[in-house]
Each structure stands twice: as structure tokens, then as C-alpha cells.
Amino acid sequence: MSDLMFFTNPMSRGRIVRMMLEEVGAEYATTVLEYGPEMRSSEYLAINPMAKVPAIVHRGTVVTEAAAICAYLADVYPDAGLAPPPTERGAYYRWLFFGAGPVEAAVTNATFNIDTSDPQIRGRVGYGDLASVLDTLEGVMSDREWLLGERFSAVDVYLGSQVAWGMMFGTIEKRPAFESYAARLRERPAIQRAAAKDDALMPPQGG
Structure with missing residues (x-):
């Protein structure tokens, strides 16, 4: 076994x-x-x-x-x-849990047309709205090779997959930064x- x-x-x-x-x-x-x-x-x-x-x-x-x-x-x-040393994991944990929390919730809610535009709802759901989540992702993906910079990590496996599949199934809009990132991901032999x-x-x- x-x-x-x-x-x-x-x-x-x-x-x-x-x-x-x-x-x-x-x-x-x-x-x-x-x-x-x-x-x-x-x-x-x-x-x-x-x-x-x-x-x-x-x-x-x-x-x-x-x-x-x-x-x-x-x-x-x-x-x-695929993980930085424990004392250097600030960004690693940040983006890993950003994927498991705001990205997952925002994409799911948008898929089922759950409107979070009301200010009271927007404040309570934590992620605000899908546009805010995607703008945040675009900002971090547009100026580096991988989410932690030049180093590929477990965050790229998890969060990168969400972005790539989201674009494939139409739940995440295609943006140049997302498309180039997903292309790099697909080039990896293990993937x-x-x-x-x-x-x-x-x-x-x-x-």
C-alpha cells in the first residue's frame, strides 16, 4: 500500500x-x-x-x-x-489564503448572480466584489513572473489553477496579465x- x-x-x-x-x-x-x-x-x-x-x-x-x-x-x-522558509512566508500565506477565500467566494457568488453591490452586503462578504478581487490579482500578476516573484511555489499551483480555469469556463474575465501568467503555468512539465x-x-x- x-x-x-x-x-x-x-x-x-x-x-x-x-x-x-x-x-x-x-x-x-x-x-x-x-x-x-x-x-x-x-x-x-x-x-x-x-x-x-x-x-x-x-x-x-x-x-x-x-x-x-x-x-x-x-x-x-x-x-x-515549493514553499519559502517559514520566516519568509508572508506573501506565500497571503496569496494562498486570498485564493482560498476572496477568489473562491467572489467567483462562486458571481457565477450564481449573487449581487454584492449594496454597500451593507459589500462590507459583510469580506471580498467586496469580483472586480476588486480581479483588480488585486491583476496588480500582482502584471509585474512578476510568479506570485512570489521569480520563485514558483505552491501558491502558483493553487491560485494559478483558479485563474486559468476561471478564464476557460468564463467565470474570470480574460486580461492580458492573466493570460500570460496562465500560459507560463501550462508550460511547466509537471502541470x-x-x-x-x-x-x-x-x-x-x-x-
Whole structure:
């Protein structure tokens, strides 16, 4: 049995975790779960009571939530160099949690046409509105190669994936800074390997 078990579905945020696993060079076993009964089995609910993927089990330690898994893998595979030293993690934590918080919430709410323009609502949702979130991202992506500067990190795997997929599915508007950033991301060999593995697991189209 592998020391690292990866639970996923190729049509889920598990694709982010697959990218991270490939970036750190981990050896892992993959279990693909279908939506519905398989994710709600007693065996899987013992791993993630939310009945969602992705999740990993590494030497008995369970980690769920894509951002948390990326951060965990960066720490347990330090030779990959995907996390700065602990004393230099200000920007690392800032943008990792910006992705897991404001970006995720703003994009989700906008997708379902939840209007936050009312000043009272705007103040309470935390992120303000989608335009503010995207303007902030554009500002940081427009003047550097990666989110931490010249250094590629777990933040780029997580937040970069959100931006790339958002543009693909029309939930994040295409801006030059986003498009050039996403193009750099797609050029990484580990990202390409991950995409190929997940694409191979996709159900056949047509019939």
C-alpha cells in the first residue's frame, strides 16, 4: 500500500492536487471516486465527512481542501522548493489564503448572480466584489513572473489553477496579465503530466 493515497475525480479540484503531486515528485496511488454513492460510502466519509474530493491520506494523516493539501505537500516534500522558509512566508500565506477565500467566494457568488453591490452586503462578504478581487490579482500578476516573484511555489499551483480555469469556463474575465501568467503555468512539465493523467481518466465524449 502506498504511503500517499490520493482521492479524486478528474472533473474536480482534484486536478489542482494532481498538479501539486507531480510538482513535488511524490509517489502516490490514485483512487477515482464517482460523484454520488461512491463519495458517500462509509469508507470515504471516514476520510472526508463532506463527501467531496480531493483528499489525501499520507502515512495516516488525512488532509482535505485543495489549498491545505498544496501547503501540506510543499512542507512534506521540502526538496521540491515549493514553499519559502517559514520566516519568509508572508506573501506565500497571503496569496494562498486570498485564493482560498476572496477568489473562491467572489467567483462562486458571481457565477450564481449573487449581487454584492449594496454597500451593507459589500462590507459583510469580506471580498467586496469580483472586480476588486480581479483588480488585486491583476496588480500582482502584471509585474512578476510568479506570485512570489521569480520563485514558483505552491501558491502558483493553487491560485494559478483558479485563474486559468476561471478564464476557460468564463467565470474570470480574460486580461492580458492573466493570460500570460496562465500560459507560463501550462508550460511547466509537471502541470502537463498532471493534465495528461487526469484527461486520461475523463469519461468518453459522445456515445
